[in-house]
Every structure is written in structure tokens, then in C-alpha cells.
Amino acid sequence: MSAPALLSCRGLEAGYGASQVLFGIDFDIREGEVVTLLGRNGMGKSTTIKTLVGSLAPQGGDIHFTGKSTLGMRPDAIARLGMAIVPEGRQCFPNLSVREHLVAFADNRNGRKDEWTLDRIYGLFPRLKERAQNLGNQLSGGEQQMLAIGRALSTNPRLLILDEATEGLAPVIRDEIWRCLTQLKAAGQTTLIVDKYVERLVEFADRHVILERGNVVWTGSSPDLAADRSLWTRYMGV
Numbered sequence: 001m002s003a004p005a006l007l008s009c010r011g012l013e014a015g016y017g018a019s020q021v022l023f024g025i026d027f028d029i030r031e032g033e034v035v036t037l038l039g040r041n042g043m044g045k046s047t048t049i050k051t052l053v054g055s056l057a058p059q060g061g062d063i064h065f066t067g068k069s070t071l072g073m074r075p076d077a078i079a080r081l082g083m084a085i086v087p088e089g090r091q092c093f094p095n096l097s098v099r100e101h102l103v104a105f106a107d108n109r110n111g112r113k114d115e116w117t118l119d120r121i122y123g124l125f126p127r128l129k130e131r132a133q134n135l136g137n138q139l140s141g142g143e144q145q146m147l148a149i150g151r152a153l154s155t156n157p158r159l160l161i162l163d164e165a166t167e168g169l170a171p172v173i174r175d176e177i178w179r180c181l182t183q184l185k186a187a188g189q190t191t192l193i194v195d196k197y198v199e200r201l202v203e204f205a206d207r208h209v210i211l212e213r214g215n216v217v218w219t220g221s222s223p224d225l226a227a228d229r230s231l232w233t234r235y236m237g238v
């Protein structure tokens, strides 16, 4: 019997004013899974994430996280349940040091046993340890991305959400981020990823949810997605 879902979306509808973008999204993420949201530009991936983290109110349907409905909850309350997002654009603080970023939000309120301590985060990203005293605005794009992931991990999230985490990075830095995400998966970190690099995602994600015009048009495992290139062409334009 499979474990109950950590996150569950049912009939999720959302949009911006009169313009509806999501038309009844259903998907689950179980503890320890790495799940991706895929689809071409403008299909509703970021909108789905905004509704999950509470920055956009759903217009219909329901979201359950850790067994509780998050409808009507503010983003900070959802974060306290154990959801952490690494937003598109990283959003580091220019005048806080790397170390300050990693301790300012550190928390283990959900009592995670294999806690993400400062040393453990430095172990995952040795570059951040070297740059511990540097300010946010002194970091390269890749370092800022590592810091954004490290900062999210310092809250010991039950669900880590990465929105375009490798966007705009040099290939060598992108590889570094993929290496870390693979280590996070091995450590059992439940993760939801939006990214364009399907080739890399099928290597280590467990399941994929493809969106097309605000609807889920396919869900399946990495082997299933790897085996059917017509899905890549039809829904991702690759």
C-alpha cells in the first residue's frame, strides 16, 4: 500500500482576475518523491506553484499539505507547515552575508531527524563555505542559486519547491546544481521541480506531471517519459 500523499491537489483552479489559467489540476506528491511540473511556456507551471505556496488564492478545488487544507492560509503559515520555495530569480539579500542567510531563517520546527545544519549545507555546497563572509550582492549567479537552495534547506522543509533553479546559469554551474539535487534526492528530500531540462530530470526525478493550457495532460514515471519521445515533442517542444 502506498504512503498517504504529503501534498495533494484536487480540481485546482486559479488565474489572474478574470483570466483563468488553471482548469482543475490534480496531482499528488508522496514523502521522499521528486516530482516535476513540465510543459511549454505559459502552460501554468508557475501559477500552480504560486497557489501551492499561498501567494495566489485558488479560485476552485483544494490543496492538502501534511494532511491539512491550505485554502485561505497565508504564505507564512504554509511555510511553517514545512513548504519552502526557491523562487525564480533567487532573491538573495544584497546586504546579508552568506552565513547570515543560512542562519537567519534556520529552523527545525517539524522535528526533522536528519536536520539540515549549517555544516551539512556547507557539505552540500562547499562553495558557500568558502564565501561565508561575502554579501549577497558579491556572489555570482550560480552562488546565489546555491545560497537560495541552502537557505530553503535551512528551514528543514518537508517539501522543497524549485522554480527554474537552473535558469540562466552557465552549463558547468547547472551541472553543479543537478549534482546537488541528486544528493538531496538520495537524502530523501521530497522535492517539486519546474525546469526546462527534461533530459536531466528524467535521470533522477521519480514522476512527472505535464501541463498543457492549465490542465494535467499526462503523469507518469521517468522510464515512461524517457520511452515516449512523442510526449517531449508534443508537450515540451523538444
Ligand SMILES: Nc1ncnc2c1ncn2[C@@H]1O[C@H](COP(=O)(O)OP(=O)(O)OP(=O)(O)O)[C@@H](O)[C@H]1O
Pocket (backbone or CB within 6 Å): 016, 019, 021, 039, 040, 041, 042, 043, 044, 045, 046, 047, 048
Ligand atoms: N501576474 C500575472 N497576471 C496576469 N497573467 C499572468 C500573470 N502571471 C502569469 N500570467 C499568465 O498566466 C499564464 C500561465 O503562466 P505561468 O507563468 O503559470 O506559465 P509557466 O508554465 O510557468 O510558463 P513560464 O515558463 O513561461 O513561466 C500565461 O498566459 C501568463 O501570461
